[in-house]
Amino acid sequence: MTFQLVRASENDLPFIMATERREGYEAFVGRWDEARHRRALLDDSHAYFLGISDSLPIGFVILRGWASAEFVTLIKRIAVVAPGQGQGRLLLAAAVDRVFVETDAYRLCIGLFPDNHRARRAYEAVGFTAEGIARGSAFFNGVHRDELVMAQLRPEWEKRQSG
Numbered sequence: 001m002t003f004q005l006v007r008a009s010e011n012d013l014p015f016i017m018a019t020e021r022r023e024g025y026e027a028f029v030g031r032w033d034e035a036r037h038r039r040a041l042l043d044d045s046h047a048y049f050l051g052i053s054d055s056l057p058i059g060f061v062i063l064r065g066w067a068s069a070e071f072v073t074l075i076k077r078i079a080v081v082a083p084g085q086g087q088g089r090l091l092l093a094a095a096v097d098r099v100f101v102e103t104d105a106y107r108l109c110i111g112l113f114p115d116n117h118r119a120r121r122a123y124e125a126v127g128f129t130a131e132g133i134a135r136g137s138a139f140f141n142g143v144h145r146d147e148l149v150m151a152q153l154r155p156e157w158e159k160r161q162s163g
């Protein structure tokens with residue numbers, strides 16, 4: 001099995017939009033229309049990546065605050081086509097490496113709904129630590145929802161490289 005993390009382009013939007021719209025994902029992940037994705041893709045503060053395994057896309061990651069002046073980057077959205085098979089972990093680990101290698105980010109964070117146990121487990125496996133609940137931080141399908149904030153800092157990532 002080969003795996004590569006590549007920058008996504010406008011041609012990849014149909015895949016990204018289909019993936020975020022997969023059945024069952026509506027409880028966990030936001031969905032943008034094409035115009036919203038296009039704006040983000042063209043905006044320097046966002047970076048879109050695709051995971052490619054054996055020449056096929058397996059999932060995507062959208063980062064916000066790429067190379068930000070505050071040295072803080074957010075994983076805005078991540079989803080894989082086939083969850084629970086280790087692919088999200090692979091994709092996320094590659095995205096984490098990309099952030100710390102290609103930018104000066106100090107903090108990389110992600111917000112998830114506290115009942116998304118599968119996501120939490122995958123994030124912990126690639127070095128994220130749960131920090132606490134940000135009350136009402138997501139406006140999701142018309143409802144203000146709490147989010148669990150998870151993050152990893154550059155020194156933690158560096159330690160993982162040497163360990």
Ligand SMILES: CC(C)(COP(=O)(O)OP(=O)(O)OC[C@H]1O[C@@H](n2cnc3c(N)ncnc32)[C@H](O)[C@@H]1OP(=O)(O)O)[C@@H](O)C(=O)NCCC(=O)NCCS
Pocket residue numbers: 025028029078079080081082083084085086087088089090111112113116117118119121122125
């Ligand atoms: C979140 C996501 C990217 C993680 O990727 P993934 O490929 O499913 O993750 P992995 O298979 O690498 O790891 C999942 C872990 O959760 C565990 N798991 C699976 N279902 C679970 C459940 N219902 N409850 C608790 N743990 C669960 C798996 O056993 C695995 O842990 P383990 O390897 O230690 O046993 C993927 O599940 C996804 O796209 N989900 C839908 C969209 C989403 O939730 N996006 C994130 C929004 S913040």
